[in-house]
Each structure stands twice: as C-alpha cells, then as structure tokens.
Amino acid sequence: MGIECRLKTTHSNFSLDVDLSISLKGITAIFGPSGSGKTTLLRALAGLEKNNGYLKVGDAIWESEKHFLPTHLRSIGYVFQEPSLFQHLSVRGNIEYGYKRSKISDQSVMEKAIELLQIDHLLNRKAAELSGGERQRVAIARALSSAPKILLMDEPLASLGEKHKKEILPFLELLHTELDIPIIYVTHSVDEVAYLADQLILLDGGKVSASGEIAEMLTRLDLTLSHGERAASLIQAIVGEYDENYKLTYIDFSGGRFTVPRKQLSKGDRVRIRIEARDVSLTIHQQSETSILNILPVIVDEIADEGDAQVLVKLRVGNDLLLSCITRKSAQQLDLKVGKKLYAQIKSVALLS
Amino acid sequence: MLNEFDLNALIVTLKLAAISTVILLLFGTPLAWWLSRTRWKLKALLEALIALPLVLPPTVLGFYLLIALGSNGPLGEISQWISGQPLAFTFAGLVVGSVIYSLPFVVQPLQNAFSSIGSRPMEVAATLGATPVDRFLTVAVPLARTGFVTAAVLGFAHTIGEFGVVLMIGGNIPGETQVLSIAIYDHVEALEYGNAHWLAGGLLLASFITLVVVYSLNRRFSLFKGGD
Structure with a gap:
C-alpha cells in the first residue's frame, strides 16, 4: 500500500511543506530534530490537523481540494506520545473502544495484539493502576483493536524511562513481524530508527530532506545521519x-x-x-x-x-x-x-x- | 410544624428547582462544551453575559425579567400568543427566571470540567473511529461527571434559594408561585417565628447535607483521575 501526500500548513512560527510518495511496508520512520514537523505530518495523516493538500492512501483519497475525510472515518490506529488511556474505562474498555467502532467484526487482530503485548492479565485493571510501560502497551493494543490499515506512532517511547523503553521495543518489533500492518513511526532517536525502521523519511525545517531504504539512508555520506559519533x-x-x-x-x-x-x-x-x-x-x-x-x-x-x-x-x-x-x-x-x-x-x- | 401553605410552598419550590435544573443541564451542557472548545474572539462577551447573575442584585434581573415576561414584553407576547396569557406571575415565568438566574452555576462547573479534559482524549476517540457525538457521550461526559454533579447540585440549590427574582416576577401566589424563601419572609413579616424556624432550619440542614454529599462524591471521583 502506498501513500501520496502533498501537504502544506503554516503555524505561527513553523511551516510544513511536504510532497511525498511512499510505499508502505514494514516500519517507515519519520526522523528529524524537534521542531522539524514530524508530529505535524503524522497528525495531518490522521486528519487531526487540517491542511490544504492532497492525501491518498492506497486507492482512497482522504484529502483533496474539496474533500476532507474526518479522522473517525480513516482506517488508522494512532499511538500518542503519552499513553492517553481513557481514565473512566478499564483496560479492557479502553482496548475494546476501537474494536466496537470498527466495521470489521473480526476480533483476531485485537486478540493477537493483546497476546503479543502481553497484557491479558491487565484487562480488568483501571488505567491509573498501570505502570508507564504497561500503559503504553495498552495504548498500542487499543490502537490496533480496530484492525487499522496503517498504524501511526508518535514517539511512543519518548515519555518512557530507559527501562520501559527496553521493555516496549521488542513488542514493537513483534508487531512488525507478526501483524501485517504498516507502521509510520515518528522519532528523534537514532537508536530506535536503527532498531525498527525499514524505511526512513528525513524531515528538516518542515521539508523532506531525503527518504529511502534504511540501510542505504544510514550510509549516505551526503546526509548528517552518517556522520558523527554514532555513525x-x-x-x-x-x-x-x-x-x-x-x-x-x-x-x-x-x-x-x-x-x-x-x-x-x-x-x-x-x-x-x-x-x-x-x-x-x-x-x-x-x-x-x-x-x-x-x-x-x-x-x-x-x-x-x-x-x-x-x-x-x-x-x-x-x-x-x-x-x-x-x-x-x-x-x-x-x-x-x-x-x-x-x-x-x-x-x-x-x-x- | 408545616401548615398547608408551607407544604404548598415546599412543593412549588422543589418542582421549580427540578424543572429548572433539567432545563439548565440540557441547555447548559452544549453551551459549556462550545465555550470550552471555541476560539471565538467574542467568547469573553458571552461568558460575561452568563456570569452577570452572579454579580447583579436579583431585583435588577427581576425587574428586566418582569418587563420581558409581561404582556408587553417580547417573551410575554410570545407566551400570550401561544397560551393566551403573559409569563409574569405564572409558574412558567418562574422557570424562565430561574434558568437565567442559575445559568452561571451550571455552565461554569461544566465548562471547567470540559476544559480540564483537554483535547487529547477526544482525539484518541476520533482515531478509534468514534463520531463527534459518540465521543462527546462516551468520553467527554463520563470524564466530566464531577462537573455534572456539581452543576446539577448548584443549579438545584441555587434555584431553591432564590428570592429577589421570584419576588419580582412571581407575585407570591400560594400553590402557584409562592416558594419557600418567600414563605419564610411572609412568616417573619407576620411575626410567626415558629413557622419561620421550621422552614429556615429545614433549608439550612438540607443545603448542608447536599454540599457534604457533593464534596465527598467529588473526592471519590478524583481518585480515578490518576496521572497519565
């Protein structure tokens, strides 16, 4: 499945201007320094930010001049930086929220996500009783419960401590190999890129500076990514x-x-x-x-x-x-x-x- | 003890408070939601208008209401056209007055509760496929439940306690528009301190118990609001 997007948006102190055509397979990382527009781009894909632009996902046009498909009609899962669980619902209630609203009556993805993320023992707990790492795992399962066509993740590890990061990374990799759902993953961590990404989109100052296969991108000498201590x-x-x-x-x-x-x-x-x-x-x-x-x-x-x-x-x-x-x-x-x-x-x- | 007049006043008061509270919640919820979300430039103007009953002497409000509800006032004319009589000195007129008078007590707690939810939970619900109405009912309302409890109790209690506005537009008709606070006034005027004690003491106790219940409920609710 591919995404074609031409998006232009201007905030008070920042503008995003991208023209991208990516084929989605595995994990596509959007990488760049803070303020480069990564999150804005991801939110635009989800329809959480309104832009003037064109967005086509697979065969469906989500945004064009006259048309804007609202977020709730887009087949996406979205994992925010903070787990943002619904505090008034149990873990099970949180996870089933998306499933109940999806047109797909197939529980298998939800069940698989619960199994992969090892949260079956947490289902009857309240959101507030969980640790940071557990919450983010529940948030990921919740985003997957509606069996979305794409999973969008906005620095899902950034709010976690080192210990919880190490706890979640293997799960993300499992999702990647076990579920056939392409992931767009926003991050500013080179380590996460190296660990997870199959493709890389480099964003700088609101513009795409380069994109391609991960192994190639990491070794492109014209990009800053290949220079410095951690090259x-x-x-x-x-x-x-x-x-x-x-x-x-x-x-x-x-x-x-x-x-x-x-x-x-x-x-x-x-x-x-x-x-x-x-x-x-x-x-x-x-x-x-x-x-x-x-x-x-x-x-x-x-x-x-x-x-x-x-x-x-x-x-x-x-x-x-x-x-x-x-x-x-x-x-x-x-x-x-x-x-x-x-x-x-x-x-x-x-x-x- | 309570005589027949007092009992009638009690019934009128409770009926008025209950009907007003229901109308206030129905009308105040969307208004508070909109106020908590809008970036409209003139929002402060509307907020000030809603808060006016907090600072105005009830007699000022009552005076203008009397004019509006009377047979020559705009609301009175509409009412005349529909039911054949103006709104002033009727129970329906009292409801209109109470709704306006107690509006800030319902809108403000709701608006605060909605604002404190932030936009994130609503965004999450949208990405999970919930329509705007669906996410309002299944996310915003349950997360704002303390606001609803506070709004309902304050709206109800404040309506029970109103005096000036009722006196101006109600006309003190026993069984129709005579409410408790005015019945107490009448008893005191007639030097019937015994009867006044019964009503005043009863109101005092009921109000205190209600507030204790609200505060302890709020504490219990806030337990669920752990960090995230």
Whole structure:
C-alpha cells in the first residue's frame, strides 16, 4: 500500500511543506530534530490537523481540494506520545473502544495484539493502576483493536524511562513481524530508527530532506545521519550454524559471515546487525595473525571528509553497505580510491534483534 | 410544624428547582462544551453575559425579567400568543427566571470540567473511529461527571434559594408561585417565628447535607483521575 501526500500548513512560527510518495511496508520512520514537523505530518495523516493538500492512501483519497475525510472515518490506529488511556474505562474498555467502532467484526487482530503485548492479565485493571510501560502497551493494543490499515506512532517511547523503553521495543518489533500492518513511526532517536525502521523519511525545517531504504539512508555520506559519533551501518542477516566447540554463533549475510559469541537465537532467525563506523578498520591484505574474527572483503564506494583529521568511507560488501571511519593519514597510506578492493576488520557488531 | 401553605410552598419550590435544573443541564451542557472548545474572539462577551447573575442584585434581573415576561414584553407576547396569557406571575415565568438566574452555576462547573479534559482524549476517540457525538457521550461526559454533579447540585440549590427574582416576577401566589424563601419572609413579616424556624432550619440542614454529599462524591471521583 502506498501513500501520496502533498501537504502544506503554516503555524505561527513553523511551516510544513511536504510532497511525498511512499510505499508502505514494514516500519517507515519519520526522523528529524524537534521542531522539524514530524508530529505535524503524522497528525495531518490522521486528519487531526487540517491542511490544504492532497492525501491518498492506497486507492482512497482522504484529502483533496474539496474533500476532507474526518479522522473517525480513516482506517488508522494512532499511538500518542503519552499513553492517553481513557481514565473512566478499564483496560479492557479502553482496548475494546476501537474494536466496537470498527466495521470489521473480526476480533483476531485485537486478540493477537493483546497476546503479543502481553497484557491479558491487565484487562480488568483501571488505567491509573498501570505502570508507564504497561500503559503504553495498552495504548498500542487499543490502537490496533480496530484492525487499522496503517498504524501511526508518535514517539511512543519518548515519555518512557530507559527501562520501559527496553521493555516496549521488542513488542514493537513483534508487531512488525507478526501483524501485517504498516507502521509510520515518528522519532528523534537514532537508536530506535536503527532498531525498527525499514524505511526512513528525513524531515528538516518542515521539508523532506531525503527518504529511502534504511540501510542505504544510514550510509549516505551526503546526509548528517552518517556522520558523527554514532555513525553506523545496518545489515540484515540470517542466523546460521552454531559452533558448539567455541560457543560461537555464525550469522550469514550477502557479503559473507559474521562470528559472534553465542546468542539465544535459532538457526534461520532474521537479525539486524549494527556496525559502528569507528569499529571498522581497513587493511590492504587479509590479516591472519589477528584477534579479530570478522574480516570481510569490501570495495570502496564513496569517501567523504569527517572533520579535519578523519574520513568516512562507504564500503560495499556483497549487496550490503558498511561505514568505516579512519584517519585521513591512514586513507592516504592505503591510497583509498573509489573501486579499490580492501579488507574490513570489524571489531564489534551489535545484534539488534 | 408545616401548615398547608408551607407544604404548598415546599412543593412549588422543589418542582421549580427540578424543572429548572433539567432545563439548565440540557441547555447548559452544549453551551459549556462550545465555550470550552471555541476560539471565538467574542467568547469573553458571552461568558460575561452568563456570569452577570452572579454579580447583579436579583431585583435588577427581576425587574428586566418582569418587563420581558409581561404582556408587553417580547417573551410575554410570545407566551400570550401561544397560551393566551403573559409569563409574569405564572409558574412558567418562574422557570424562565430561574434558568437565567442559575445559568452561571451550571455552565461554569461544566465548562471547567470540559476544559480540564483537554483535547487529547477526544482525539484518541476520533482515531478509534468514534463520531463527534459518540465521543462527546462516551468520553467527554463520563470524564466530566464531577462537573455534572456539581452543576446539577448548584443549579438545584441555587434555584431553591432564590428570592429577589421570584419576588419580582412571581407575585407570591400560594400553590402557584409562592416558594419557600418567600414563605419564610411572609412568616417573619407576620411575626410567626415558629413557622419561620421550621422552614429556615429545614433549608439550612438540607443545603448542608447536599454540599457534604457533593464534596465527598467529588473526592471519590478524583481518585480515578490518576496521572497519565
């Protein structure tokens, strides 16, 4: 399903002007600094803000010059930054509120959401009796209960503490894999983007500055996302063999295989691997006398300056992309050029799921 | 003890308060909702108009009502045309007066209650597929229930206590427009302090008990309002 939207809105100190055509699959993150218009864009998609514009979702036109489909007729689920549960209803009453008003008499999505979010034991409680993390889980289940065509989430983790964030993230990922509902996810956290997003829309000053597949966007050297301390690349991989002798797990991807200490994973699981640019060093020849296990053949794709002393190198490994941050001196010694074949030594990899 | 006149006055008073309260709630709820949501520039004007009975001497209000409800007044003429008699010195006239007189006591608590809900719960309900009327009835009204209790009790109690307006437009007709507060006045005028004591003491006690009930209900309700 795709969304086409051309929206223009001006508030007193801020204007949003977007022209977007996105195909919705998996989780699409809208990312940008605060004040960039992320929430306004999401609210516009939900019909909570009136704009002059055009909005088409799937085959249905939600907004045009003469037509504005009100929020309650849009098949959406919306998770606000704060859980915003109805205080006068029980947890069950909250969740069923959407289901009772949907045209779909199919409880399966609601039941599945309750199961996935592990809130069955909370159903008879009052909203006020729940912890922050529990409330947000209930809010997510409530948004899903009407089996919406799209789930819109506005920084659903921002109001939670670190502990509750870690509690919710796996659930979001489960929703992603278990329910076939595309999610549009507003966030200003790079970590959440790396963890969840399949696609990324970058918003800056009310305008879309770039959009595309997550792995590609994270390694685009012309975007600020690939620069700075936390610059990292993302690789989709599949869990392979387990080495009983050394207690190591192998993880396969298009460019070869990673070796990581044993993880609670079973063969065939899909995982995301995040590799920070500063953990990747480059050598001309494949080193053998080294403690580093993850050494991969790579091809230089692009080089950009990173401050005065360093350069950022985008590398191709199989069909995937890697970032490496090295000193300008090293780059000169290695005689780095686009197209050059090298070996990347990867000091550490983070498994995101 | 209560004599027949006092009993009639009690019945008229309760009837007046009950009818006025029902009308006030029906009329005041949409008005309060609108006031809590609108960004209309002249909103302050309307709010001031509604609050006028709080500060005006009841006799001023009663004077203008008497003119409006009388056979030459606009409301009186309409009434004359419909029922063949003007509104002044009738029970219906008293209801009109009471509704206007007690309007701020109903509208203000409701407006405050609706305002304190904020727009978020209504937005949530909209994203869950609730129509505007549906979300008003299933979200705004239950969340504003303390406001409704306060509004109903204040509207009722204030109508029972009114004196000046009734005196101006009611005419003190026993069994028709004579209410308790005026019956007390009559007893005192006639130096029937015993009868006055019965009525005044009864009103005092009833009012006190009502307020105690309201305040304790409000406390219980507020327990549900935990943070979010």
